[in-house]
Amino acid sequence: MDTQVLPVxxxxxxxxxxxxxxxxxxxxxxxxxxxxxxxxLPPKEEAILFRLLSRDQAAQVFSYLPGxxxxxxxxxLSSDEMKSLLDHMPPDDRTQLLGEMPPAxxxxxxxxxxxxxxxxxxxxxxxxxxxxxxxxxPDYVAIGPEMTASEALEHIRKVGRGKETLDVVxxxxxxxxxxxxxxxxxxxxxxxxxxxxxxxxxxxxxxxASDDRERALEQFEKYDRVALPVSDALGNMLGxxxxxxxxxxxxxxxxxDIQKLxxxxxxxxxxxxxxxxxxxxxxxxxxxxxFLGEMLTATAxxxxxxEIARAVVLALFVPLIISSGGNSGSQASSLIIRALAxxxxxxxxxxxxxGREFVSGLALGFMLGVIGFFRIIIWQHFHLTNYxxxxxxxxxxxxxSLIGVVMFGTLAGSMLxxxxxxxxxxxxxxxxxxxxxxxxxxxxxxxxxxxLLILRxxxx
Amino acid sequence: MDTQVLPVxxxxxxxxxxxxxxxxxxxxxxxxxxxxxxxxLPPKEEAILFRLLSRDQAAQVFSYLPGxxxxxxxxxLSSDEMKSLLDHMPPDDRTQLLGEMPPAxxxxxxxxxxxxxxxxxxxxxxxxxxxxxxxxxPDYVAIGPEMTASEALEHIRKVGRGKETLDVVxxxxxxxxxxxxxxxxxxxxxxxxxxxxxxxxxxxxxxxASDDRERALEQFEKYDRVALPVSDALGNMLGxxxxxxxxxxxxxxxxxDIQKLxxxxxxxxxxxxxxxxxxxxxxxxxxxxxFLGEMLTATAxxxxxxEIARAVVLALFVPLIISSGGNSGSQASSLIIRALAxxxxxxxxxxxxxGREFVSGLALGFMLGVIGFFRIIIWQHFHLTNYxxxxxxxxxxxxxSLIGVVMFGTLAGSMLxxxxxxxxxxxxxxxxxxxxxxxxxxxxxxxxxxxLLILRxxxx
Numbered sequence: 042m043d044t045q046v047l048p049v050x051x052x053x054x055x056x057x058x059x060x061x062x063x064x065x066x067x068x069x070x071x072x073x074x075x076x077x078x079x080x081x082l083p084p085k086e087e088a089i090l091f092r093l094l095s096r097d098q099a100a101q102v103f104s105y106l107p108g109x110x111x112x113x114x115x116x117x118l119s120s121d122e123m124k125s126l127l128d129h130m131p132p133d134d135r136t137q138l139l140g141e142m143p144p145a146x147x148x149x150x151x152x153x154x155x156x157x158x159x160x161x162x163x164x165x166x167x168x169x170x171x172x173x174x175x176x177x178x179p180d181y182v183a184i185g186p187e188m189t190a191s192e193a194l195e196h197i198r199k200v201g202r203g204k205e206t207l208d209v210v211x212x213x214x215x216x217x218x219x220x221x222x223x224x225x226x227x228x229x230x231x232x233x234x235x236x237x238x239x240x241x242x243x244x245x246x247x248x249x250a251s252d253d254r255e256r257a258l259e260q261f262e263k264y265d266r267v268a269l270p271v272s273d274a275l276g277n278m279l280g281x282x283x284x285x286x287x288x289x290x291x292x293x294x295x296x297x298d299i300q301k302l303x304x305x306x307x308x309x310x311x312x313x314x315x316x317x318x319x320x321x322x323x324x325x326x327x328x329x330x331x332f333l334g335e336m337l338t339a340t341a342x343x344x345x346x347x348e349i350a351r352a353v354v355l356a357l358f359v360p361l362i363i364s365s366g367g368n369s370g371s372q373a374s375s376l377i378i379r380a381l382a383x384x385x386x387x388x389x390x391x392x393x394x395x396g397r398e399f400v401s402g403l404a405l406g407f408m409l410g411v412i413g414f415f416r417i418i419i420w421q422h423f424h425l426t427n428y429x430x431x432x433x434x435x436x437x438x439x440x441x442s443l444i445g446v447v448m449f450g451t452l453a454g455s456m457l458x459x460x461x462x463x464x465x466x467x468x469x470x471x472x473x474x475x476x477x478x479x480x481x482x483x484x485x486x487x488x489x490x491x492x493l494l495i496l497r498x499x500x501x
Numbered sequence: 502m503d504t505q506v507l508p509v510x511x512x513x514x515x516x517x518x519x520x521x522x523x524x525x526x527x528x529x530x531x532x533x534x535x536x537x538x539x540x541x542l543p544p545k546e547e548a549i550l551f552r553l554l555s556r557d558q559a560a561q562v563f564s565y566l567p568g569x570x571x572x573x574x575x576x577x578l579s580s581d582e583m584k585s586l587l588d589h590m591p592p593d594d595r596t597q598l599l600g601e602m603p604p605a606x607x608x609x610x611x612x613x614x615x616x617x618x619x620x621x622x623x624x625x626x627x628x629x630x631x632x633x634x635x636x637x638x639p640d641y642v643a644i645g646p647e648m649t650a651s652e653a654l655e656h657i658r659k660v661g662r663g664k665e666t667l668d669v670v671x672x673x674x675x676x677x678x679x680x681x682x683x684x685x686x687x688x689x690x691x692x693x694x695x696x697x698x699x700x701x702x703x704x705x706x707x708x709x710a711s712d713d714r715e716r717a718l719e720q721f722e723k724y725d726r727v728a729l730p731v732s733d734a735l736g737n738m739l740g741x742x743x744x745x746x747x748x749x750x751x752x753x754x755x756x757x758d759i760q761k762l763x764x765x766x767x768x769x770x771x772x773x774x775x776x777x778x779x780x781x782x783x784x785x786x787x788x789x790x791x792f793l794g795e796m797l798t799a800t801a802x803x804x805x806x807x808e809i810a811r812a813v814v815l816a817l818f819v820p821l822i823i824s825s826g827g828n829s830g831s832q833a834s835s836l837i838i839r840a841l842a843x844x845x846x847x848x849x850x851x852x853x854x855x856g857r858e859f860v861s862g863l864a865l866g867f868m869l870g871v872i873g874f875f876r877i878i879i880w881q882h883f884h885l886t887n888y889x890x891x892x893x894x895x896x897x898x899x900x901x902s903l904i905g906v907v908m909f910g911t912l913a914g915s916m917l918x919x920x921x922x923x924x925x926x927x928x929x930x931x932x933x934x935x936x937x938x939x940x941x942x943x944x945x946x947x948x949x950x951x952x953l954l955i956l957r958x959x960x961x
Contacts, residue, residue, distance in 0.1 A: 071704050073723045198690055207686030208668040208727060225685055226667030230658055244531055262752070263533045265745035267668060267727045284744050285725035291748060292722070295755030296839050302762060303835020303933060304828055312840040313850070317857060321864050324832050331828050332869050336876055338820035343886050349813050356809050356816040360798035360941050363820055367827070368764055368791050368934040372784050375763020379756050380772035390773070397777060404781050409792050416796055426803050447788075473763060473933035474828040481820050 051078060055086050064093050072098055076105035088117050100129030108141050109314060115146060124153045131205050132161045133178035133286065139166060140175070164279075173257050174250035176290070177271045177280035180205040183213045184237055186220055191233035197225070206283055209268045212237055219270050219278040221245055247272055250279050254290050259384065261287045298382055301467065302375055304331065304474035327474070334478045338363075341482055345489040352500040354428055354435060355492055358413075359485065362442050365409055366450035366484040367477030373398055373454030374476045378468045381458055391459040395452070402451030406444035414440040431499045442491045446484040453479055511538060515546050524553050532558055536565035548577050560589030568601050569774060575606060584613045591665050592621045593638040593746065599626060600635065624739075633717050634710035636750070637731045637740035640665040643673045644697055646680055651693035657685070666743055669728045672697055679730050679738040681705055707732055710739050714750050719844065721747045758842055761927065762835055764791065764934035787934070794938045798823075801942055805949040812960040814888055814895060815952055818873075819945065822902050825869055826910035826944040827937030833858055833914030834936045838928045841918055851919040855912070862911030863904065870903035891959045902951045906944040913939055 054063045067075060067090070075094070079087045079102070091114065094102055103111060103126055115123060127135060127150065139147050139162055154162060161179055168174025182201050184193045193210065201207050210228070212221040221241035231240045247270045248257055260269060261284060268283045297307040306323040308315050315323070342349070342359075349356050377394065380386040386394065417436040420426045428435050454476045458468035493501060514523045527535060527550070535554070539547045539562070551574065554562060563571060563586055575583060587595060587610065599607050599622055614622060621639055628634025642661050644653045653670065661667050670688070672681040681701035691700045707730045708717055720729060721744060728743045757767040766783040768775050775783070802809070802819075809816050837854065840846040846854065877896040880886045888895050914936045918928035953961060 069703055071706065071724060073725075194689060197686075201686065201690050204686075207684070207689065224667075225689065226657075226661065226664075229654060229667065229685065229689070230661050243529060246531070262745075262748055264531065267744060284727060284748070285722075288722055288744070288748060288751060291751045292755075292843065295752075295759070296843065299755070299759055299762060299835050299839045302759060303832050305832045305836065308836065311843070311845040312836055313845065313853070317860060320857070321861050324829075324861065325865055325868055328825075328828060328832065328865055328869065329872060332821075332825055332872055335821050335824050335828075336873075338824070339817050339876075340886075342817040342820065346813055346817065349809075349816050353806055353810045353813070353816075356813075356819070357799050357802040357806065359816070359819055360802065360823055360945065361792075361795050364795050364798070364823075364827075364934075364937060364941055365788075365792055367824075367937065368788060368795075369784075371932075371934050372763050372765045372788065375759050376765065376768065376772055379759045383752065383756065383771070385771040385773065393773070397780070400777060401781050401784065405785055405788055408785055409788065412789060412792055416799075426800075472831075474824075474831050477824065477827065477937070481824055485820065 051090075052082070052086070055082075055089060060093060063090070067093055067098070068095070072101035073105050075102045080107065080110060084113060084117070088114070092122075096125050096129050100126055100131075104130060104134040104138075107311070107314060111138060112142060112146060115142070115150070120153060123150070127154060127158065131178055132158075132180055132280075133176060133205075136162055136166055136175065140170075168250055171254050172250065173248045173252045173254060173271055173282060174279070176254065176257070176282050176286045177250065178205050178283070179280040181268075181270075181278075181281045182207060182210040183278070184210050184223070186212050186214060186236075186238050188237050189233065190228050190231040190235050190237060190240060193223070193228055193237050194233075197228075206268050206281070209266075209281075211270055211278060211281075212241060213278055217277045219245070219247060219272050219276060222247075222270055245270075248282060249274060255294065257282055258287055258290050258294065294382070298378065298469040301469035302378060302472050304328070304472040327472075331474050331478050334475075335481065337482045338485055341485045345485075348489060348492065348501055352492075352496065354500070355489070358439055359488070361413070362439070362446055362488050363481045363484040364477075365443055366446035366480035367473075368450070369402065369405055369447045370450035370454030370476035370480045371473035373401075373451045374458055374471050375473065377455045377458045378471065381462060381468050388459060388462060391456065394455055394459070398451050398455040399448070402448035403444065405451065406447030409447055410440035410443035413443050429500070431496065434495055434499055438488075438492050438495045441495065442484075442488040445487045445491065446480070449483055449487065450476070450480040453483075511550075512542070512546070515542075515549060520553060523550070527553055527558070528555070532561035533565050535562045539566065540570060544573060544577070548574070552582075556585055556589050560586055560591075564590060564594040567771065567774060571598060572602060572606060575602070575610070580613060583610070587614060587618065591638055592618075592640055592740075593636060593665075596622055596626055596635065600630070628710055631714050632710065633708045633712040633714060633731055633742060634739070636714065636717070636742050636746045637710065638665050638743070639740040641728075641730075641741045642667060642670040643738070644670055644683075646672050646674060646696075646698050648697050649693065650688050650691040650695045650697060650700060653683070653688055653697050654693075657688075666728055666741070669726075669741075671730055671738060671741075672701060673738055677737045679705070679707060679732050679736060682707075682730055705730075708742065709734060715754065717742055718747055718750050718754065754842070758838065758929040761929040762838060762932050764788070764932040787932075791934050791938050794935075795941065797942045798945055801945045805945075808949060808952065808961055812952075812956065814960070815898075815949070818899055819948070821873070822899070822906055822948050823941045823944040824937075825903055826906035826940035827933075828910070829862065829865055829907045830910035830914030830936035830940045831933035833861075833911045834918055834931050835933065837915045837918045838931065841922060841928050848919060848922060851916065854915055854919070858911050858915040859908070862908035865911065866904035866907030869907055870900035873903050874900040889960070891956065894955055894959055898948075898952050898955045901955065902944075902948040905947045905951065906940070909943055909947065910936070910940040913943075 079090055139150060182197055182204055184196055207225050209222050209224055214220055223237055223241045227240050246260055246264050250271050250273055268281045270278055271280050271282055272278050300307045304327050414436045417432060421428050421432045457471035461471050462468045539550055599610060642657055642664055644656055667685050669682050669684055674680055683697055683701045687700050706720055706724050710731050710733055728741045730738055731740050731742055732738050760767045764787050874896045877892060881888050881892045917931035921931055922928045
């Protein structure tokens with residue numbers, strides 16, 4: 042279905058007030074597509090369309106809307122409409138909603154919830170942001186260890202309607218402790234008289250509500266599940282986390298890393314939905330910090346002002362040399378940050394990485410050095426630029442500096458993520474610009490010191 | 502379970518040849534954990550352990566092993582062992598395996614497959630890399646549109662054993678055309694006499710085998726499914742893709758983007774598994790290309806050699822100014838690349854982004870410019886550096902250049918991903934180092950032109 046073409050046809054139906062036809066088409070359209078459509082409609086038409094949806098569908102469509110649209114819609118709904126909406130939302134989406142609205146709206150929403158729903162929402166909201174507790178739903182089916190397969194299926198038929206998923210059900214003891222999980226498919230396939238405990242496929246994989254969401258992601262990836270049970274520290278079952286939330290988590294974790302890697306704070310919202318001011322603030326902070334760090338280059342350069350005055354030709358290669366260090370540093374840090382995030386590398390691997398990067402840095406530096414060397418020789422030879430009588434020494438200076446600068450860049454870029462992780466920070470904070478800044482200052486010093494060594498007595 | 506502590510206990514059991522005890526422990530350990538353990542064992546012990554596994558478990562453990570370990574193990578297995586292994590692997594894992602091995606090994610493997618398996622594997626292998634066809638498994642349950650819920654459950658009981666998932670089953674017509682999908686949970690909940698077609702929850706969401714895997718990811722995210730059906734262009738059902746593969750795809754897409762963003766080719770394998778030579782090649786290519794681009798800075802600088810000779814003080818701020826442009830460019834490009842990858846932004850949004858980035862760039866440039874301005878004033882005032890009598894004009898030069906350079910960096914960084922996508926390239930190729938290189942050359946020109954404008958008649 043091409044959503045680019047839809048709005049016109051729908052608008053037509055809305056403007057001509059053909060409600061019955063609209064209702065019919067809505068009933069056979071996926072909630073996710075309706076949400077996508079509504080975002081493109083003006084608020085008034087959006088509200089009309091929303092009121093044509095069945096209650097269940099309305100709750101689903103609402104879950105798919107972006108945060109600002111949800112807020113807008115909430116303000117336009119009556120208390121009764123709002124109540125019906127909340128009643129029909131899955132508990133985890135409801136929690137997400139309450140966690141994201143401005144406090145005043147949240148208070149208003151909480152007043153409308155029934156005591157039982159309030160308990161759910163409060164319970165889910167009690168967990169810190171990015172913890173598994175925030176993503177769980179208490180909407181699962183529990184069965185007893187004394188049941189047979191056919192009893193379990195009977196029980197599921199009784200209580201299963203409206204649960205978020207039936208793909209996996211959970212065996213709890215009388216006190217509510219989680220014993221095993223059983224796939225619905227296994228229950229269906231099993232001999233009806235088999236005990237459910239014999240159908241379960243151990244070992245049990247479960248999460249604790251206070252776990253970080255990254256651990257949830259790790260477990261889902263490792264064990265290929267569609268839902269995982271969540272318990273408290275004592276093993277009492279609290280809820281489940283489903284794989285659709287995990288997919289969202291995987292995306293946001295990667296987004297955060299990419300944004301940090303680019304040298305800005307994580308935006309925490311889609312690009313277009315971040316206000317311009319808040320965008321400038323999130324980017325300006327890091328940019329200013331980097332700028333302050335980069336000021337050291339001016340200081341470093343002023344140390345060598347005398348050398349530059351004597352041999353202006355040295356200044357020509359400053360950008361080339363420091364940027365090569367920055368580029369090799371960016372490469373190394375982005376590779377290592379991702380490998381750490383995917384747990385391909387652990388902290389204790391730092392030394393092996395150091396060895397690999399040392400060799401890589403040497404090889405890459407040598408390679409760039411050779412290109413730089415011949416650049417000077419060739420330009421001089423063909424009179425494209427005149428680097429003076431000592432051009433050969435200058436070429437050697439550039440060659441040797443590049444080896445040093447690229448190797449330092451590679452090592453700094455690869456070790457910094459390890460150091461940050463060791464200190465308890467996010468490795469992704471060792472962004473490309475951060476590494477580049479670090480390497481720029483050092484690169485300048487390496488370059489001018491090599492120059493002093495090679496050119497003393499000739500150019501310097 | 503702490504896998505760091507395991508190996509010692511397991512090694513003990515292996516060295517003391519306590520096979521029965523080992524077999525017992527293996528039977529209650531998750532295949533994923535066994536694979537993790539095996540990777541840490543020397544090849545001989547790995548092979549022993551592998552032979553203690555039941556056939557089903559062996560196939561599962563094998564699926565979890567990294568590519569190089571799989572290859573090693575295959576070489577050590579007899580034809581019969583290999584055949585049993587392949588027999589027990591899910592078809593999609595088998596395909597993945599065949600696609601990844603060196604051609605000689607693949608041929609050897611294909612010879613061992615039974616004609617039916619060979620058909621499966623060949624069929625899956627016929628699809629291009631990164632297409633949905635590569636990830637699908639023909640291991641699903643099909644039911645007829647004329648069945649009732651209880652007939653469907655009966656059918657599932659007959660044919661469901663060993664299928665990759667039973668969570669969703671598929672209604673096909675007699676010719677094999679995909680009509681609807683039905684969740685097993687809905688079948689269980691429904692009145693046994695209901696027709697399956699009445700239980701299906703339209704609209705049907707499905708993939709085409711030739712679709713790019715990114716589309717699969719998009720559909721899974723949008724519709725919150727655990728499995729999606731795959732059909733050919735004519736609507737004939739070919740197989741299903743399950744969410745565990747999609748989670749892997751989401752991770753590898755993000756990894757590729759992060760690695761490209763850091764300015765190297767995508768590694769296509771975990772960091773430690775990439776050979777040193779191939780690592781250097783993958784990084785050296787881009788690094789050399791960037792170096793060649795960066796050489797233009799030396800050319801640009803040589804245009805202004807005269808100005809530098811007259812006012813060496815100008816050279817001091819070159820690294821500071823060009824790196825500010827590079828940093829703001831990296832920020833912008835990483836934000837935009839991610840937003841494009843997540844489809845938060847579409848090509849047609851480029852102009853709105855241009856507007857936002859113009860304002861952001863102006864604001865950020867102004868901010869950095871002010872910091873730079875006061876840096877010069879303060880250093881001069883406290884005699885930390887002597888910038889000469891025209892220090893105020895120099896400060897203005899730095900301030901104005903920074904506005905220009907940061908704004909150019911921001912605009913180049915944000916527009917480049919759009920341009921690349923428009924031209925059919927991957928936006929992630931507009932890496933931080935690439936943008937930095939582009940901005941360095943332009944930044945130099947901006948800086949020296951501003952200097953000529955402001956300092957003519959005084960310093961210049």
